[in-house]
């Protein structure tokens with residue numbers, strides 16, 4: 001690959017240079033269940049990247065255009081590793097999986113599918129997801145599957161920056177002006193009901209043992225840290241009673257189809273073409 | 276940017292109350308400035324410089340910055356639909372770079388005493404100019420290839436000599452920017468190459484994009500030398516090193532072998548090698564259209580501006596919050612310090 005995403009000179013987060021192409025050519029072949037796990041993690045990253053990419057040229061500050069694009073690019077990188085690795089189980093490429101899989105076969109959580117809303121809502125979603133992902137990847141580095149462990153190790157360094165970015169903004173917005181506090185609180189309220197889904201033990205994770213990280217084990221550490229930042233920002237922790245009971249089995253949000261329609265449209269107009 | 280950079284030339288009129296001293300200082304300043312220009316040295320923010328030099332630079336650098344920012348729109352519009360994940364990643368990195376270019380350039384303009392908010396306001400109000408190429412629509416994926424190859428390509432030809440611009444911060448910003456532009460041009464060329472050698476539909480898409488972007492890309496160098504009033508002075512000040520027409524010629528000469536390698540053609544029947552000149556001759560460009568677009572009547576002039584305004588408006592509460600938070604923090608620090616001293 002001549003232009004890895006890390007070629008960009010405005011990159012802010014640090015990561016080792018492993019590429020999707022290296023995973024594809026490494027000869028590693030995922031077991032079916034491991035591949036489905038990688039797909040689930042990759043779908044989250046891909047959809048959130050797609051969402052954040054829409055901020056480019058629309059951010060409140062030029063610096064934020066750079067920061068949000070940077071985070072979107074990191075997530076896209078994670079998605080490419082994970083989808084490429086998943087594809088090794090079924091002889092599929094990352095693009096087969098991203099562009100030619102139907103809506104109901106995606107495993108993304110509803111949190112990442114939520115609309116960007118205003119900057120407050122985007123930051124609320126970023127806070128939750130980056131904290132969750134940090135807890136997840138900091139355990140996945142111990143995976144007995146060496147490819148997943150390597151992907152997690154690279155991703156973790158980047159997610160470090162993502163959670164720092166989200167937490168900083170949570171404080172600025174929470175303690176900034178009355179309007180910003182109201183908006184970011186509304187953002188938290190709007191996405192909070194999708195938090196529980198992140199911690200639900202679903203297949204194939206339940207059958208993977210030390211290869212995967214059991215989502216329910218992430219619940220307490222993630223929520224503790226989230227509560228801490230939200231309180232520090234002078235905001236209140238939304239009520240969990242309205243939470244949607246959740247698993248990732250196709251009971252996805254209304255938005256998923258729209259996200260994919262846009263993402264897949266051009267590739268599907270030219271099936272079999274190379275770009 | 277540190278606040279002292281915002282100060283203008285050291286004319287201490289109020290302090291000295293002595294016009295003669297001020298005049299002497301200005302004369303010495305002009306002398307030193309002329310020397311620096313003559314020996315091809317760099318003018319730095321604290322150096323004395325003629326007001327007209329400062330004004331001309333502010334205009335050029337801020338227009339350049341605005342172009343980077345507005346240029347994010349046509350390409351940003353394709354991030355969501357990029358046809359492969361690899362292309363999506365490359366495009367995202369590229370558009371992010373353009374935002375970075377905007378930041379470098381606004382910073383360079385700030386060293387000339389122009390506050391960033393003022394530049395943003397000028398773009399917002401529609402008073403500021405930016406490269407008219409970005410008022411054309413990016414309709415197809417091939418346009419992303421054509422923009423990279425032709426628009427970033429023209430930017431490189433324009434900007435490489437600017438790395439030696441006499442104003443230090445501008446020249447140094449251009450050095451960083453040029454490194455990235457060559458990656459931008461290469462990715463555009465690769466997109467077009469894949470399309471040109473792909474299916475029939477892809478090939479046509481590529482040719483159509485080149486047909487539409489070629490003329491406007493040539494116009495990125497500005498009007499013909501005869502109609503470019505600021506060029507001469509700019510060259511004497513060693514901001515510009517070559518005329519618009521010289522750069523345009525250099526660009527055309529560069530494109531011809533490249534378009535052959537792409538397996539595409541340039542939409543100019545008059546394009547022909549001229550043995551005598553050692554350059555390609557090329558046909559006249561549509562300058563009426565060019566000036567119409569500059570005056571704000573480009574196909575998407577209004578849309579681009581509205582997009583920019585909407586983003587500014589919708590982000591206002593965020594910027595206010597960031598300022599308020601920074602103020603609280605500073606007050607908190609002051610209080611802590613007072614408490615320490617009190618103890």
Ligand SMILES: [Fe+2]
Nearest residue numbers: 343372373376
């Ligand atoms: Fe640029």
Ligand SMILES: [Fe+2]
Nearest residue numbers: 373427456459
């Ligand atoms: Fe560029």
